[in-house]
Amino acid sequence: MPGFFILHNIQWPDSVVFRQIKLTHTNMTNYILFDDLGRDRLFPFTRTRPTADIRCGIFTNRERWEFFFKQTTSTLTHESLAGVYPIQVGPDQIFLNGAWLATPGLLKQVLSLDSGSCIMAGGNVVAIRTHIAVSAYDELEKVAAASTVTQFTESLRRIEHSWDIFRLNGPQIVADFELLTSGRKSAPLPASVMCSGLEHIFLEEGAEIGLGSIINASKGPVYIGKNAHILEGVMIHGPLAVCSDAIIKMGAKLYGDTTIGPGCRAGGEINNSVLFANSNKGHDGYLGNSVLGEWCNLGADTNTSNLKNNYDTVKVHSEKTGKLESTGLTFCGLLMGDHSKSGINTMFNTGTVVGVSANIFGGGFPPKFIPSFSWGGAEGLETYQFDKAMETATRVMERRKKRPSDAETALYQYIFNHTKDQRK
Secondary structure (H helix, E strand, C coil): CCCCCCCCCCCCCCCHHHHHCCCCCCCCCEEEEECCHHHHHHCCHHHCCCHHHCECCCCEHHHHHHHHHCCCCEEECCCCCCCCCCCCCCCCEEEEECCECCCHHHHHHHCCCCCCEEEEECCEEEEEEECCCCCCHHHHHHHHHCCEEEECCCCCCECCCCCHHHHCHHHHHHHHHHHHHCCCCCCCCCCCCEEECHHHEEECCCCEECCCCEEECCCCCEEECCCCEECCCCEEECCEEECCCCEECCCCEECCCEEECCCCEECCEEECCEEEECCEECCCCEEECCEEEECCEECCCCEECCECCCCCCCEEECCCCCCEEECCCCECCEEECCCCEECCCCEECCCEEECCCCEECCCCCCCCEECCCEEEECCEEEECCHHHHHHHHHHHHHCCCCCCCHHHHHHHHHHHHHCHHHHC
16 A cells, blocks of 8 residues: 655755756646556556656655755546545646656756647657646646656656666665765764765664674675664675665575665565565565565565576566566565565565565465465465455554555455456
């Protein structure tokens, strides 16, 4: 279910690029993040959120744009998500493609847009400004077709496939770290912490690091968010982000290009992985080149394989096509949608995709594609009944003082109904 990461007590950067940019649209312009037709390639993660709410780096792309604009955004997305992510239109609006990760250079060009103009990159619409009160995809397509086009020639990162989330995570942590820490001073690092690259380590207010922990930021920055709690004996290698209110268990080994999202619990060994928010991988076991959505839980000693024995390119199941698709990567582990769980000692094969609200358990390797609302493992899968799944989801969320809204429950009912053919 959707989670929102609040940036507490952060001063806006005073870098040269920000001094040169005037946010002339603030409080006068509606900024709307839209999903393009590629959202289906990002299942299972975009079944429960717009593309802009995927976490890659320290921020989600929505948080990144709102950090730039200093105001909230709304969303033009699939009808199933519209109840949770409504659109707000007005007399002046800028539509931003949620798949293209925001940069100061893109911000500068977006803020220079005139009404009736758009920015393109790689043959895709990146941003459109219009005075027309667009509230549907077909309307936006017509506005784009009639717009004056400007090409964006600087380098941009785009989340096009689900594995791009971990593939792009390292360089995006570096970029976000620069945005977040520019002109600011870190909270002090405890004397008991052994570190290298101190100038590339940043602690927000309330962050705690236990005795005997080791942080190596010589190869990339390390960001520790507000009220994050790193227990004793943790080993961290940058680039890495531990977001607000996350807890890292004692003796954990966190390798580079990893993000532990807000409210997550992390332990064991984790490498080049992204945990969105409020998910738990709190015990021993290996997680590598993987993505966990929100409210996931990996049971004790759950392990993922991220490398084939023959070192061949990893293929994963595409929900869009129903076929295996090459990632072009040698390393790819687990891609798990929101509210899915694994029992103790679960073993996930290389390139496993788990849908939304699945419950996996038992010996042996479960299938490499587990549809949403599945129950079982290697010995077979059956349907996880909707009411039972939502009872569990409610209990899990109540532990963090949250509850699913009516709109979120309706979204999950939609997912249950529209994935039933996959569960046959």
